[in-house]
Each structure stands twice: as C-alpha cells, then as structure tokens.
Amino acid sequence: MNRSEYASCRLCPRECGVNRLAGRRGFCGETAVCRIASAEAHFGEEPPFTGRRGSGTIFFSGCSSRCFFCQNYQISQGGIGTELDMEELVAAAERLIGQGVHNLNFVTPDHFWPHIRDLAWELRRRGHSIPLLWNSSGYHRADRISEYAEAVDIFLPDFKFADSTLAHCVMGDGRYPEFALSSLRAMVEAKGFLEPFDETGGETARRGVLVRHLVLPGHIGNSIEVLRLLHREFGSELPLSLMSQFRPVAACRTRGMLARRLSLEEYRRVCDEAERLGFDRAFIQPEPGDEAFFPDFEKERPFEGNLRAVLGIRSGGTHGVAGS
Ligand code: SF4
Numbered sequence: 001m002n003r004s005e006y007a008s009c010r011l012c013p014r015e016c017g018v019n020r021l022a023g024r025r026g027f028c029g030e031t032a033v034c035r036i037a038s039a040e041a042h043f044g045e046e047p048p049f050t051g052r053r054g055s056g057t058i059f060f061s062g063c064s065s066r067c068f069f070c071q072n073y074q075i076s077q078g079g080i081g082t083e084l085d086m087e088e089l090v091a092a093a094e095r096l097i098g099q100g101v102h103n104l105n106f107v108t109p110d111h112f113w114p115h116i117r118d119l120a121w122e123l124r125r126r127g128h129s130i131p132l133l134w135n136s137s138g139y140h141r142a143d144r145i146s147e148y149a150e151a152v153d154i155f156l157p158d159f160k161f162a163d164s165t166l167a168h169c170v171m172g173d174g175r176y177p178e179f180a181l182s183s184l185r186a187m188v189e190a191k192g193f194l195e196p197f198d199e200t201g202g203e204t205a206r207r208g209v210l211v212r213h214l215v216l217p218g219h220i221g222n223s224i225e226v227l228r229l230l231h232r233e234f235g236s237e238l239p240l241s242l243m244s245q246f247r248p249v250a251a252c253r254t255r256g257m258l259a260r261r262l263s264l265e266e267y268r269r270v271c272d273e274a275e276r277l278g279f280d281r282a283f284i285q286p287e288p289g290d291e292a293f294f295p296d297f298e299k300e301r302p303f304e305g306n307l308r309a310v311l312g313i314r315s316g317g318t319h320g321v322a323g324s
Contacts, residue, residue: 001086001118006032011113012064013141013179028111030062035081037061037074039092041101046210046241046283047201048194049103049133049156056096057105057135064111065137067160067171068251069216069258076108089115090122097123102204103131103154110136113148120151131206138180138211139173145186153207154194155187160214162225169257181233184211194239197281210239214246215270217262223270227277236278242270244288262288 061081
C-alpha cells in the first residue's frame with residue numbers, strides 16, 4: 001500500500017502540505033488513519049443509484065470543503081467516525097456487496113484517496129464488478145480526476161457555487177467555481193453522462209456523471225447561475241439533481257446566515273429555470289427541507305427516514321425525486 005501522498009498532503013485544492021502520516025491534520029481535519037462514520041444500504045439517493053436494493057454508502061469522516069452549513073456536519077467537522085484499517089474497510093465493502101446493493105457509494109472520499117484507490121483495487125482483485133461511485137463536494141484538483149476515473153465508474157459531484165463570493169463566505173475558498181468546473185469537465189471527459197439513465201430506478205447506473213446542486217435559501221441567483229453555467233458547458237442532456245432538502249444547522253444561526261429553510265417558491269424558481277434551459281434529465285425533490293433526508297450520525301442507522309418511498313413527476317420533464 002502506498003501512503004506516501006499523505007506525507008506532505010496536497011490531495012485537494014487546499015494543498016496544506018502537512019504530514020498526515022505523522023498524525024498532523026490539515027484543513028480536512030483527518031490524519032492518515034482512515035475513519036468512516038457509516039456503511040449501510042441507503043435508499044434516499046437518486047433512483048438510478050438506489051434502485052430496489054439500495055446504494056452501499058460509505059461515509060468518510062472529515063472534509064476538505066467544510067462548508068459551515070454542511071448537512072453532514074457531524075462527520076465532516078464534528079469528529080464522528082471510527083478508525084478502520086484496510087482489511088476492515090474491505091470487509092465493510094464486502095458486507096454491503098453481500099446485502100445486494102447496486103453500487104458502492106464513497107461519500108466525501110477525496111482526502112482519503114490513497115485508501116480509496118487501494119480499496120477499489122482490492123475489490124476488483126477479489127472479482128467484484130459492482131459499480132464504484134465517487135460522491136463528492138465537487139471541490140477537487142482537476143489534475144487528479146484521471147486517477148480517480150481509473151478506480152471508479154460513476155462520478156456524483158456537487159456543483160455548489162457559481163458565485164465565488166458566496167463560496168468564499170461559506171467554505172473559505174472563492175476559487176470553488178473554477179475548481180468545480182475544471183474537475184467536472186475532466187469527469188465528463190473520462191466517463192460521459194450517466195448511463196443507463198432510468199428515472200424509475202428499474203435499471204441502475206453503471207457509469208458516467210450526474211451533478212447535484214443543493215439550493216440555498218436566499219441565494220437563488222447562485223443556483224440560477226450554476227444552471228446557466230452547466231448548460232453553457234455541457235448542454236441540456238447533463239443529468240442533474242436539484243435538491244431542496246437544506247435545513248439550517250447550528251452554525252447557520254451562529255453566523256446569522258442561511259438560518260432558515262428554503263421556500264417552495266424559491267425552489268420552484270430554480271426548477272423553472274432548469275426547465276426553461278431544457279434540462280430534461282433533472283431529478284427534483286418534493287418538499288423543501290424534507291426531514292427524511294437529514295441524517296443523524298449519532299444513531300446506529302443515520303438515515304432511518306430514507307426508507308420512505310418518494311417519487312414525483314414534474315410536468316414537462318422527466319423529473320424524479322432524490323437526495324442523500
Ligand atoms: S486532503 Fe486534507 S490535508 Fe490534504 S491538502 Fe486537502 S485539506 Fe489539506
């Protein structure tokens with residue numbers, strides 16, 4: 001196993017240069033010891049990933065983005081997680097595969113890339129052909145995407161901000177839009193758009209890219225600019241997931257920003273813009289702030305609510321319902 005990239009860590013755009021092997025922590029908050037907060041079949045992802053038997057999500061602790069509003073703040077910034085060595089990580093993945101999940105879904109994996117690479121390699125060596133899914137913040141160094149693409153089949157990145165001032169305010173790096181866009185270009189070039197794309201989940205995805213965008217209350221202009229940017233770059237066939245599930249966490253109230261839920265009207269305006277631009281493979285969610293999508297990682301089963309089946313169709317498009 002090659003862990004040398006942790007020695008002077010430059011895995012993400014923060015390029016901290018700390019020695020994680022020596023127990024130092026960079027901006028992501030993690031040393032070179034892999035930690036996960038949860039490994040379970042998840043039924044709240046978009047239908048092409050959830051299918052009928054669920055997506056095998058493995059949530060990694062820590063995060064290089066650290067948005068203060070993070071809906072998974074308990075694990076991205078709150079320290080929740082269990083240390084696993086490689087043998088235990090492989091065992092967790094094989095347990096999920098044994099449950100019949102449609103894919104292995106690595107959530108916020110980039111700061112543990114050397115572990116992910118070894119995990120993917122070991123699973124293939126053992127003969128597992130299950131699709132591997134990279135589920136991320138979208139905040140990456142584009143020059144790393146080709147390596148990731150050798151290990152995984154599906155990219156499921158966020159595109160959070162087109163507004164660099166908002167990105168700076170929320171995650172301390174106004175360069176997010178340029179990193180996210182250059183990384184997304186590399187993802188699409190490597191894997192193409194998600195396929196097959198079956199909005200019912202009858203047939204689950206094997207490879208490709210789907211982009212997620214979480215609509216933030218009071219920042220509809222950012223969402224509309226994200227949609228226009230994606231449309232200009234990738235056209236209306238780009239698979240999208242427009243998420244309304246935002247719920248303010250404690251840090252939002254402390255900062256006096258994003259301290260309320262999204263209104264239905266705000267969400268509709270963003271969906272209308274997606275429709276106007278001609279995106280016809282865009283998943284939407286039914287109700288802003290739906291608690292079913294909000295996890296509690298202090299519980300043994302963080303996503304208890306996601307077993308509730310939801311499906312909605314928006315007139316004029318092939319919109320389903322999704323989210324994690
Ligand atoms: S992965 Fe973590 S330690 Fe490495 S550069 Fe990014 S934030 Fe810094």
